[in-house]
Amino acid sequence: MPGDSLNINNRAIAQNTYDAIVVGSGISGGWAAKELCEKGLKTLVLERGRNVEHIKDYTDTTKDPWELVHHGSNDNTDKENSPIQSKCYAYNEVSGKFFVNDKEHPYNQVKPFDWIRGYHVGGRSIMWGRQCYRWSDIDFEANAKDGFGVDWPIRYKDLEPWYTYVEPFVGISGSVENLPQLPDGKFLPPMEMNCIEKHVAERIKKSFADGRTMIIGRTANHTAKVGDRGPCQFRNKCHEGCPFSGYFSSNAATLPAAAKTGNLTLRPFSIVQEVIYDKQTGKAKGVRIIDAETMKTEEYFAKIVFLNASTLGTAHILLNSVSDAFPDGLGNSSGQVGHNLMDHHYGVGAYGDSDDFADQYFYGRRANGIYIPRFRNISDSTKMKEYVRGFGYQGGGSRGRINIDEGIGATYKESLTEPGKWTFGIGSWGEHLPYFENKVTLNKDKKDKWGLPTLDIDCEFKDNEMAMRKDMMNSAAEMLEKAGLKNVGTYDNMPAPGFCIHEMGTARMGKDPKTSVLNGFNQMHEVKNVFITDGACMASSACQNPSVTYMALTARAADYAVAALKKGNI
Template sequence: MMNLNTKATAQNTYDAIVVGSGISGGWAAKELTEKGLKVLLLERGRNIEHIKDYTTAMKKPWEFEHRGKLTEEQKRTHPVQKRDYPYQEYNESFWVNDLDCPYTEVKRFDWYRGFHVGGKSLMWGRQSYRFSDLNFEENLKDGHGVDWPIRYKDIAPWYDYAEKFAGISGMNEDFPHFPDGQFLPPMQMNVVEKAVKERIEKKYNRSRIMTMGRVANLTVEHGGRGSCQYRNLCSRGCPFGAYFSTQSSTLPAAIATGNLTLRPFSLVNEIIYDKETQKAKGVRIIDSETMENIEYFAKIVFVNGSTLGTTFLLLNSTSAEHPNGLGNGSGELGHNLMDHHFRAGANGKAEGFDDKYVYGKRANGIYIPRYRNIGNEKRDYLRGFGYQGNANRGSWHKEIAELDFGGDFKDIMSTPGAWNMGLGGFGETLPFHKNHVYIDKTKKDKWGQPVLAIDCEFGENEAKMRVDMMNDAAEMLEAAGLKDIKTFDNGSEPGMAIHEMGTARMGHDPKTSVLNKWNQMHEVKNVFVTDGACMPSAACQNPSLTYMALTARAADFAVSELKKGNL
């Protein structure tokens, strides 16, 4: 970071401020700097430099003191992060210490967070799917949530733009409501997946399809980045730049313009509102190392602190004109929280492939796009789900070491186990006003801020959908010839999918939404929100590609308006 004179307003002034450096914040910084703006990118956590700071990326399993397991101290300091698989010894430095930043769970909500440059772009699952015309229209058609103020045709060119830059590998399928894109060559299915695909598509006459996952992993060199090495160690950081992250992709592009100032350890506490201009004039930060309060000023502010971080900032930015949070005249800020529900499906054994094996460790799986509640097909629930999954060979042996020895045991140890295939559903959740967050002033975090309270639960619609998620998976695996098929529902709580969305939604009407069709606040025209908070509905697809496209689109509009003198 350049040295800033924090006592001189002029030297703390930029054309634009971007809050948060994750997937959408990185895109905002790239787009605004490339269009000539001087941009300050603020990140509440530490800096992580590409390659140099991926400290575990090249380690062998035996080089980890606890072989990937968590210590009792790590479990104590990370009571939320330890709830599921993302937090482990292999990448533990990428996840927050929960004791430093508590929150209030009115109902259980698993809030997975990383405070560092790049945010969750370093740890995301990278599945990258477009929303379709169906997804942009359903709120209006079935009356849940507010109508999206855009349609697929409005964002389609920006999906093209985002895919070309990020590098998404995948297959075009020409399947209804599953838009094709600008893809790099797909990864390959293994022999069992190919057989299952053929049988499913034949059984359902291509009213259901199975495709290779569309994933932000490069299958060829692209944009100066290396191709995937099939190590499947992505969550440690990729020194080859083979998957999309802020560090590998958008940050280098922004730095190359000479227009970016990156300031880590900058916890944005408040957006400063100017009642004379009725616009934001800047932000107030807490230096998360020194605890110093500093103000920075800009003509436009992009808020990309991740859905709940963004919402806390907006709710915490109060003034006489905005007593309930910045831009919250509608009363919808903090409401309509959504996350996907998952961990339900089926698996079974595939016979007849014992002479086949896999090559490499593919960091990807298969995808079956949504087929329920489309056209005249109606279920006893609204919306639908897609499947992700894969086929693999099981453990090398099922013997107990103490009960076997000798040559036969050695042969067992060197023989792969049976082929198995699983399908796990990802279901859409509906936007409900009652699922909301608010500021709990009875608790404080490490930096003296009040904390967020989260009151969110899945409902009857999700419960009904999960029955189909299990039964349909079993039916398809049976049609594909698998044996010993078992369904599962391992339970799903909000937050688990790490796809939180919806608390500052877009809409036509300022009375029922926070943002307009350009991700611009209805009430504060120079503030834009392009992370998951902006989403009026969740669809069932992984949402990050949509954040990228919306961010690029909003940045293009913001710069145009700035040049016209409208901001």
């Protein structure tokens, strides 16, 4: 069984000792590896899944749909083995190999929760949506102002230089807008809106006095070369892996940068069971892993440990890292580990069509859409009495073919070439408040095939989110109607938490060790040489896609950790 000393493969400790260990190779883990390696630390990156080699392992992404067995669609086997993963928009016949098999990786839904995962080198950075938006002080100050959650120990000014540091390497295309609720960044040239998007953007700007605006999405698709990466080829097949390195991923960017230093050791098939705590020094001395293939247990040692196993993966490791000093999990004297789980609530919006622009046919395969930044609860004049916080929209316009339900032969085939109307849709992403009772815990009665406890996930959206959703839907319809679209309709699919794939919380930052797990540098209050910079660290969720904030936090924490190590403070 895991933890049984009889199964430990006792190699010489020196052979398994590094300056730093990074757990996880996704978006934040890749950044931790890059920064630590470039600062001269011999760094071990542990990935629980298989290796994925950039370009080589992006099989079938260059094929056209008719060259694939199922023409790109999921088959019954996908739905049977991965009923949760196969619901994801990014899951198809080609990309499905980057998602876990749900049967092999069970968890327990106390309340409905769709946990979308990729266990391989690069993690979800291969399949992510690539939208990159800075947070503002409106987001970092929210907890303190309305009393939900604990006050963030940082503000925008603390993270602003680190956004500026990571963005040029990430390669984010976007437009400069001078919006206080959505700070501008270091952008590559923006992608272009199509004709109906430009029309809707103009009408929204003229129709509303609250300053709402529609911009092109800010995406980590490269509109110009970034070093030897890209540019984006506008294939819109990003979630299958990009052989042109046209968007940011750990595999294309941070891990190669780390490897270039000669300081990186990457070990796939390494499931971290626990962080090993040394009571005498008050520090972590390393981690214990289970080799996913051999089932053997090994220990690795380092001066610094970065946990980047994902919000739920990191919570699992912390809760499973028990000792005399921390019987409830590593650094968990506050009782906050596993709690305050958040995810954006989305799947609600509106759509419509237009008789205009009949002479314009082309809309292309742009790997990006539009963005409508938050316009609620950002000033006294935009304050809502029904709910706190806010939401933004993503979407876009396109033109398809006429829907023909009947016909036969040449006449039918010719009719399929006739263009249909331009259509336009927007969907909303809303902030989820940090509730203590939204939590994950270990289920020691139900174990996985490696003998580790599975996670019980108990999370829901509450009254504030439900009140917000009504406004998200109605405001979407109002904007499309003001833009002159016809046949405007609304929808609210009400997907379960988790399905937005923006999990946050479970090891939150805060000023007080009694109510939080990490300090303002993502350092554990109680175990000074352990840092957590994935989604687990977040004290609130804002409404923007969070990945570029994870990157900035990681670079900042790595800088602090290495400086503290050199000073002998950790």
